[in-house]
Amino acid sequence: MTDFYDALETRDPAQREADLLAALPRQIAHAQAAAPAFATLLNGIDATQVTSREALAKLPVIRKSELLERQKQLRASDPFGGFSAIARGPAMLRVFASPGTIYEPEGATRDYWRTARALHAAGFRSGELLHNSFSYHMTPAGAILENGAHALGCTVFPGGTGQSEQQVEAMAELRPDGYIGTPSFLRILLEKAAAMNVALPSLTKALLSGEAFPPSLRDWLAERGIDGKQCYATADLGLIAYETSAREGLVLDEGVILEIVRPGTGDPVPEGEVGEVVVTTFNRDYPLVRFGTGDLSAVLPGHCPTGRTNTRIKGWMGRADQTTKVRGMFVHPGQVATVLKRFPEVLRARLVVEGEMADDRMTLKVEAASSAMAAQVAEAMRDVTKLRCTVEVVAPGSLPNDGKVIEDARSYK
Known part of the structure; x- marks a missing residue:
């Protein structure tokens, strides 16, 4: 074959x-x-x-x-938190x-x-x-x-x-x-x-x-x-x-059961609707059941023209939560919080990811009265996330009060 x-x-x-x-x-x-x-x-x-x-x-x-x-x-x-068999x-x-x-x-x-x-x-x-x-x-x-x-x-x-x-x-x-x-x-x-x-x-x-x-x-x-x-x-x-x-979507692997659910819930959405990818695997060593990836996608109708008959999805369509992938690495809101704990003079912060494909750039905007610690904050971000990051100090109270820690402002054209 x-x-x-x-x-x-x-x-x-x-x-x-x-x-x-x-x-x-x-x-x-x-x-x-x-x-x-x-x-x-x-x-x-x-x-x-x-x-x-x-x-x-x-x-x-x-x-x-x-x-x-x-x-x-x-x-x-x-x-492993009890998840490994x-x-x-x-x-x-x-x-x-x-x-x-x-x-x-x-x-x-x-x-x-x-x-x-x-x-x-x-x-x-x-x-x-x-x-x-x-x-x-x-x-x-x-x-x-x-x-x-x-x-x-x-x-x-x-x-x-x-x-x-x-x-x-x-x-x-x-x-x-x-x-x-x-x-x-x-x-x-x-x-x-x-x-x-x-x-x-x-x-x-x-x-x-x-x-x-x-x-x-x-x-x-x-x-x-x-x-x-x-x-x-x-x-x-x-x-x-x-x-x-x-090149018409992505065909599911034969070893998984995939569901598309409404973000923040476990409720499957109708076929074609965008939602969070939830996967159950048949891995006996690490048997994850209904594991929410945090990724967004949707099921495509019909089968692949190549003759493969498994379900197809549109592919990665963004994140259902604020966890963001930068240059192949996940960056979590918790990592930003870990950095900020080292700098009590920082009041609030927002990590902005910008750029086009092959040119991801991270800027951590921090509210503080002084910019004296900017270099140290940038070094801490690289230590925690393993990625380079520019730090921009802004005036206290200038960041939006919307609870967002990570903003993905990249272009995917």
């Missing part, structure tokens, strides 16, 4: 739904038995009765903020940290995050070399795609982030078949290669994630001979959806 990763992608939709709903009660029972957090959160739920989407919709939505709070409460005894040792290969700080386990199963399917849809095949520019330090993005690449039979160059000149040199000498990483960093690498007068003829395809991938950047890559496709994945859930050659 060359067009599809496996036969699951072309199942009759009714059969897929029956298969998922048949597996759902077993997964919920497993979560209750093996993950202490779900023993509490789903206390009193009879897993054998959760055999429909209507029954699933009655369960609570577990949002990232709640997962983070439970992890914080149990740091001393269980850094495996313990340190052979079953847990690595532990990663995402901003917040949220800790995620990596199990030992093949294609743990299920990203081989997305790589296959993007045109990658066994025996090829992939240049991976996702981060390999602390956060799991590099491992998420490397894990899938190895399952697909590919070799990976772990480029990581930064050091653009050295990465261009490696690309020129190793001649990778494609790139995996954020779209903005791929553009930086191509611009660096042009400035160095270095040709990269082997680079013809890319699987991109971690941030929005607007049509303008897709066309810019195509002009340079690169077919860029995107996938939607998170450290908690693994692959959620992926783009195909049809």
